[in-house]
Amino acid sequence: MNSKRDPIEVLQHHIDRRGLKLTRQRRLIAEVxxxxxxxxxxxxxxxxxxxxxxxxxxxxxxxxxxxxxxxxLAAPHRFEGTSVRYEPAAEAEEHHDHLICVxxxxxxxxxxxxIEALQHRVARENGFVVTHHRMELYGECAVCRPHSVAAxxxxxxx
Amino acid sequence: MNSKRDPIEVLQHHIDRRGLKLTRQRRLIAEVxxxxxxxxxxxxxxxxxxxxxxxxxxxxxxxxxxxxxxxxLAAPHRFEGTSVRYEPAAEAEEHHDHLICVxxxxxxxxxxxxIEALQHRVARENGFVVTHHRMELYGECAVCRPHSVAAxxxxxxx
DNA sequence: TATGAATTTGAGAATCGTTCTCATTCTCTC
DNA sequence: GAGAGAATGAGAACGATTCTCAAATTCATA
Numbered sequence: 489m490n491s492k493r494d495p496i497e498v499l500q501h502h503i504d505r506r507g508l509k510l511t512r513q514r515r516l517i518a519e520v521x522x523x524x525x526x527x528x529x530x531x532x533x534x535x536x537x538x539x540x541x542x543x544x545x546x547x548x549x550x551x552x553x554x555x556x557x558x559x560x561l562a563a564p565h566r567f568e569g570t571s572v573r574y575e576p577a578a579e580a581e582e583h584h585d586h587l588i589c590v591x592x593x594x595x596x597x598x599x600x601x602x603i604e605a606l607q608h609r610v611a612r613e614n615g616f617v618v619t620h621h622r623m624e625l626y627g628e629c630a631v632c633r634p635h636s637v638a639a640x641x642x643x644x645x646x
Numbered sequence: 647m648n649s650k651r652d653p654i655e656v657l658q659h660h661i662d663r664r665g666l667k668l669t670r671q672r673r674l675i676a677e678v679x680x681x682x683x684x685x686x687x688x689x690x691x692x693x694x695x696x697x698x699x700x701x702x703x704x705x706x707x708x709x710x711x712x713x714x715x716x717x718x719l720a721a722p723h724r725f726e727g728t729s730v731r732y733e734p735a736a737e738a739e740e741h742h743d744h745l746i747c748v749x750x751x752x753x754x755x756x757x758x759x760x761i762e763a764l765q766h767r768v769a770r771e772n773g774f775v776v777t778h779h780r781m782e783l784y785g786e787c788a789v790c791r792p793h794s795v796a797a798x799x800x801x802x803x804x
Numbered sequence: 805t806a807t808g809a810a811t812t813t814g815a816g817a818a819t820c821g822t823t824c825t826c827a828t829t830c831t832c833t834c
Numbered sequence: 835g836a837g838a839g840a841a842t843g844a845g846a847a848c849g850a851t852t853c854t855c856a857a858a859t860t861c862a863t864a
Contacts, residue, residue: 509811509860530851545814550851566724568780571850587774596772603764607783610761614754615788616745622726623781625765630773667831667840688822703843708822729821 495522495561495577502559513544517552521562527573527595567595567624585623591632653680653719653735660717671702675710679720685731685753725753725782743781749790 499518503510520536521528528536534549553574556562561577567588585603587596603623611618657676661668678694679686686694692707711732714720719735725746743761745754761781769776 507810511812511860513813543814545816547815547852548813551812587769587772589774590777596774598768598772600764600768603761603768606758606761606764607781610756610758611745611783611785614745614756616747616754616783616785617791618783618785619748620785621781621783623765623779625769625774625776625779627769627774627776627778633775665840669830669841671842701843703845705823705844706842709841 498559498561498577499556502555508555513541513548514552514555516541516544517549518556518561521553521556521574522576524576526576527565529571529573531571533574568626585625587625587627587629589629589632590626591628594629594631596629656717656719656735657714660713666713671699671706672710672713674699674702675707676714676719679711679714679732680734682734684734685723687729687731689729691732726784743783745783745785745787747787747790748784749786752787752789754787 496515496518499514500510502508503514517533517537520540521533524533524536530546530549530553533553534544534546537544537549553562553564556574556577557564562574563577564572564574565586566572567586582599583604584597584599587598588594589596607621607623608618654673654676657672658668660666661672675691675695678698679691682691682694688704688707688711691711692702692704695702695707711720711722714732714735715722720732721735722730722732723744724730725744740757741762742755742757745756746752747754765779765781766776
């Protein structure tokens with residue numbers, strides 16, 4: 489029921505409009521990226537790409553990730569102490585923030601309208617008009633605290 | 647409401663306890679840093695330090711900023727697209743978040759208990775126990791939007 | 805399908821911010 | 835004021851990312 493266009497098509501479109509070219513490498517990198525779970529660093533993408541084509545260079549991965557970012561298919565995030573990680577468009581489409589487990593590195597996304605509203609209010613009170621923001625909550629996830637799993641009702645929000 | 651101890655004293659104390667040494671460079675760097683408005687990058691501190699002692703090396707500035715961070719006298723922040731900037735302890739003592747003007751770079755600090763509470767709640771709902779977080783709101787400050795200060799809806803004919 | 809102009813590529817050099825190495829110099833204790 | 839240990843300055847090294855450039859590829863056109 490969703491009109492979620494194939495990312496490769498979107499990329500193709502973007503490329504056509506700019507007079508660029510859809511190369512074998514670009515297609516491969518995009519495919520690998522969208523098949524993955526997301527939140528990969530350029531290096532991670534590179535590793536996976538090379539399983540199929542060992543000749544692709546890291547520079548090309550970087551260049552392609554920038555391309556994907558430009559057409560809204562990927563969103564770069566720089567979390568604490570790590571290099572930039574890219575999120576696939578499907579997830580990046582609507583704004584959300586992140587919960588990051590400091591133990592296992594798991595990243596959970598969440599949306600909270602109340603916080604958004606308060607942020608805009610705080611900004612306004614200080615004379616700011618917010619264009620965007622960054623909110624990351626770091627802590628331990630349920631898996632990394634097996635002792636305390638039973639007690640709390642872990643919300644399974646979908 | 648405690649007497650805000652002289653940062654140099656705090657540093658001295660930390661240094662004594664660890665068997666380190668309070669050198670001329672460390673004192674100078676600390677002094678320069680605490681006299682400044684804050685949110686300086688290592689490079690900025692270096693520039694100011696060299697006005698007094700042109701021989702101090704950038705490496706020593708980095709080493710000293712790390713020291714100051716360890717004794718809680720400085721808090722490092724990496725904002726969007728910039729290198730790490732340090733905040734003096736006075737400001738870092740109690741938790742706060744930041745508003746950053748994307749035009750002029752001005753940084754405003756704010757505290758909002760409601761947001762904090764919501765953050766913890768969201769985390770809990772996802773099975774996380776938050777240890778710390780990062781929240782930065784980017785936008786335009788009042789100064790950088792002079793047009794909109796006076797009145798809204800007034801057509802500006804030029 | 806062949807041609808050619810323009811784009812893209814791979815490889816490695818370059819860059820930026822930061823940390824490390826190491827020989828020399830300083831601090832602080834006795 | 836001597837000596838042990840720590841800190842310094844200079845520059846090399848570093849990791850992530852971008853740039854450079856000759857060679858290869860794409861794609862529109864013939």
